Amino acid sequence: MVLKVLGIESSCDETAAAVSRGEGGKREILSNAVASSMDFHARFGGVIPEIASRAHLEAFAPLVEKALSSALLSLSDLDAIAVSSGPGLAGCLAVGTSGAKGLALGSKKPLFEVNHVVAHLAASEGEFGPIPDGSVGLVVSGGHTTLFEIEKFPGRLRVAGSTLDDAAGECFDKIGRLLGLPYPAGAAIDALAKKGDPFAIKVPQGLRGQKDRLFDFSFSGVKTSVARTVEKMREEGRPIPVEDICASLAESVSEVLSRKAVAACLAFGSGVLVVGGGFSANSQLREKLKAKTEEAGIELRIPSLSLCTDNGAMVSLLGLDLLRSGASPSPMDASIDSSMPLDLSSF
């Protein structure tokens, strides 16, 4: 049976709506509309919740219309509506979930409230098809760095490890601030890193080889080490080798992420690594993941850049999975959860 689901995303600064279609093991993204309030936030070096909430409110209705019209569908053609209800910023999530509830009530369609981080994994399904049982998942972004053992997607996943302090993207943003780069710093560091020497500066790899923390991450030491290097150079009046610093930082962070993700695949006997989240757009990480999974004989499923950052397609794809698995729709009084846990209990 062909099923079509509208997905809505508003957990941080992107408002997004998309329609995906599923039939058996086939998945197709019919439309994927995104509006970002990032231009406002860039001035302040980060997302301002109040500004983001207002931007979501203004963008919501036009984006839903755009997603539906690009897919050549109307609300009545849908089989369900899915929306991210956490984790994220409470005021932002409230806009998306309230809007989605309104649409679901008005059109009498079932509503699925989904976990934003788990949806990042579902993004890969738009290009690779359903996630096989027994895969390993890595979600890496400005707010999350988590490894999942996937028994059966999306109902049975377990957090195998996560960051103990900063997320990988956050570490880049903070160092970017120190180096005077624009926010968010991911793209700028990526570009500069390509011109630098990745081994010019010693950057520690948090929790590398620590046996009781095999699948956890720590980027706080990375940040401290780079900050110290930069401060020392400034004190000594030396020019800051920004390209070398970015290259060394990218080398360290991408090495530890890909090393631990592949180690998790080997430990759990998994042949597929699914990657998602805004930081997986980082080219150094993509290269390292590709090399290390090839070497280990693991299939890498990392989506195109537009599906790595926050988007509605990932939410609609996760909604499709839930609908197909016979999961019960969310009650209309379900509430958002800004710090929603990531373990299997989330469904």
Place this chain on the structure above:
Amino acid sequence: MAEEVKVKTCGVRETKKLGAILAPFLSPGDLLILRGPLGAGKTTFTQGLGEGLEAERPIISPTFTLAREVKVKFKGGREGLLIHVDAWRLKAQGGDIFEEFEALGIEDDFEGNSALVVAEWGDGVAEALSDRILYVDFARDPEKESERLISFTPKGFRALGDFKKKAEEVFGNSVD
């Protein structure tokens, strides 16, 4: 007025431990403002506070969401919240912390006086939250990689009782 306390710690473990030592001296309604450069130990110190207050989940960086709430137990077993704030963006923006708390959905918890607020980069914006402020300053030693000088400066804060004594027992005499 309570006196200033200065402590030298060496390494992440000691900075965390200092947080745990301070924990039993804190109550809901208190405001801690942590100041210091990137990577000076502000989040590490807060993780120690979390351990000392038996936080129900680990403390991680609040930067992305601006604030994170975690359930804790204050001295005497009283349950409450630790609201961990990264105020850097508010400072850059000159924003109103009450408005942001409202947008984040945590204003009620704070106004119910059941929460301890720990604000990183909070000076100049977080002061509006409480009359009982403890400034905690973190300084790195340019010569010694893992050493931190951590100073506690109370403002309208009650006396910290045996905190100075306890910290000195563990870390030696404070430097003046």
